[in-house]
Amino acid sequence: MATNQDALIGLGRNAAAAVLVLSSLAGGDKHGYALVKDVEEFAGVHLPPGTLYQLLARLEARGLITALQADERRRPYRLTAQGATVLADYIAAQQRILKTGQARLKRSWSLA
Amino acid sequence: MSSDSTETRRAKRLLNWYPKAWRERYGGEFVDHLEQEFVDNPTDFRRSLNIAVKGMVARMGDFGFSRTPLSTEGQTRAALATSFALMALSSILVVNFWSRAMLNWSARTYHPIPVSVTTGILSVVAAVMMLVLMAILLIVVVSVVRQFLRRRGRTLVGPLILALGSGALILYALRRLPGMLVSYSHMFQGGFRWTHPGPAMYGLAYIANSSVQWWVALWNPGVSGAPTLFVVVNNLVPLAALVFGLAIATLLRRVELPAFVERTTRATVMLLGMLTGVAVVTHVAWLAFGGPSDFPTFGFEGRTAGVIYIAFLAVVSVLIVRTQRALRGSNEITVTM
Numbered sequence: 001m002a003t004n005q006d007a008l009i010g011l012g013r014n015a016a017a018a019v020l021v022l023s024s025l026a027g028g029d030k031h032g033y034a035l036v037k038d039v040e041e042f043a044g045v046h047l048p049p050g051t052l053y054q055l056l057a058r059l060e061a062r063g064l065i066t067a068l069q070a071d072e073r074r075r076p077y078r079l080t081a082q083g084a085t086v087l088a089d090y091i092a093a094q095q096r097i098l099k100t101g102q103a104r105l106k107r108s109w110s111l112a
Numbered sequence: 113m114s115s116d117s118t119e120t121r122r123a124k125r126l127l128n129w130y131p132k133a134w135r136e137r138y139g140g141e142f143v144d145h146l147e148q149e150f151v152d153n154p155t156d157f158r159r160s161l162n163i164a165v166k167g168m169v170a171r172m173g174d175f176g177f178s179r180t181p182l183s184t185e186g187q188t189r190a191a192l193a194t195s196f197a198l199m200a201l202s203s204i205l206v207v208n209f210w211s212r213a214m215l216n217w218s219a220r221t222y223h224p225i226p227v228s229v230t231t232g233i234l235s236v237v238a239a240v241m242m243l244v245l246m247a248i249l250l251i252v253v254v255s256v257v258r259q260f261l262r263r264r265g266r267t268l269v270g271p272l273i274l275a276l277g278s279g280a281l282i283l284y285a286l287r288r289l290p291g292m293l294v295s296y297s298h299m300f301q302g303g304f305r306w307t308h309p310g311p312a313m314y315g316l317a318y319i320a321n322s323s324v325q326w327w328v329a330l331w332n333p334g335v336s337g338a339p340t341l342f343v344v345v346n347n348l349v350p351l352a353a354l355v356f357g358l359a360i361a362t363l364l365r366r367v368e369l370p371a372f373v374e375r376t377t378r379a380t381v382m383l384l385g386m387l388t389g390v391a392v393v394t395h396v397a398w399l400a401f402g403g404p405s406d407f408p409t410f411g412f413e414g415r416t417a418g419v420i421y422i423a424f425l426a427v428v429s430v431l432i433v434r435t436q437r438a439l440r441g442s443n444e445i446t447v448t449m
Contacts, residue, residue: 032145048159049145050166053138073144 008090014055017047018064021055022087025065025079032056035077059083119150126160129167131174133186176435188377189369191435193361195381196248198428200357202388203241204350205421208324209395210238214317226401233394235313241387244380252360255367267366275359278352285327285349292319327353328421378439385432392425 008015024030024038036047056077059065064083068076105111123146127139172178176190217231259265296315326346
């Protein structure tokens with residue numbers, strides 16, 4: 001049985017970029033170019049078009065996002081309930097790692 | 113004269129890196145996206161490279177080598193079609209390897225256990241492989257005929273012509289087969305006896321080797337005095353096998369297949385991948401265990417070609433396993449939704 005984490009791990013090297021796309025769509029529906037601009041703004045990362053559309057296709061196939069009716073050529077994408085759950089689980093797991101790392105750095109190295 | 117702007121034409125050119133099904137689904141929005149990116153940054157080599165690489169990845173998916181998000185049915189057909197095309201070419205090598213091992217085994221009076229075991233495994237692998245390929249071919253033929261009878265066979269005409277043309281060349285190259293069966297019928301005297309299969313197996317291996325050895329020994333007939341037409345036809349057979357495999361693969365993707373095919377595709381592709389992998393490992397083991405001690409290692413074609421053929425079979429088995437893994441991933445996607 002696939003877990004929520006598996007849905008992202010299955011994307012391999014693109015998992016990190018997938019989190020960026022899901023995080024962007026968590027803020028509202030967007031088409032490809034608007035998505036790239038949003039990710040650039042909040043993460044400082046530029047997603048090349050080939051990578052973006054490969055991700056959109058895979059996320060759509062996994063049911064994490066859904067394509068809406070195209071407005072002329074622009075097709076907006078929406079985060080699904082399953083996509084929101086996967087993103088929330090991923091962020092919670094990352095926060096646990098972050099807290100552990102920060103605590104250990106503080107205790108052993110007096111950093112963070 | 114196209115009314116498209118320069119940016120649109122550029123975007124459409126870049127879109128050509130992707131397979132047709134992908135272009136139909138994402139083409140419009142992708143071109144629109146690129147047009148906006150061209151305004152921000154007119155020239156960007158890394159962007160073009162990214163599109164080319166991802167387009168090639170999408171094309172690999174179209175052949176079943178990686179997961180395609182387009183449809184599970186499409187992925188199933190792609191995996192089966194690609195595996196069949198690869199196996200059509202590989203089967204010549206596998207039959208050649210088996211026939212050589214069997215002839216070498218039969219020529220000896222002393223049979224070390226490793227040589228007997230590897231020869232036996234090669235026999236089973238070659239037989240099962242040919243049976244599976246024949247079964248797939250039979251399903252395709254029946255499905256194609258049924259589709260033509262229903263007057264829906266228009267899209268099948270192109271690949272069907274290619275399959276018939278290449279198949280005719282292969283049959284022409286095999287035209288001596290019935291004659292050989294008659295000439296060597298003494299080897300089958302008494303029929304096939306399970307308690308003493310040797311003579312019949314030797315006869316079968318001899319006839320198989322007489323046919324396929326010419327196909328693997330490209331431009332090097334090994335026997336002087338062979339007529340030019342004979343050499344040319346036999347050298348064209350591997351190409352014909354490739355064309356035949358691709359044509360049947362295309363038919364597999366287009367024809368209306370019975371429902372059970374989709375249910376059994378994953379197991380079939382896994383079986384084909386395993387058979388090829390076992391054939392490679394067993395043949396290498398056969399060579400290591402003394403197979404070539406009193407027999408030319410790779411027959412007429414020489415050592416280099418033999419090593420290339422084994423490497424080719426290894427690559428084929430990896431590719432088939434990859435299609436099976438992509439298919440499994442595709443099925444998992446369907447299950448988790």
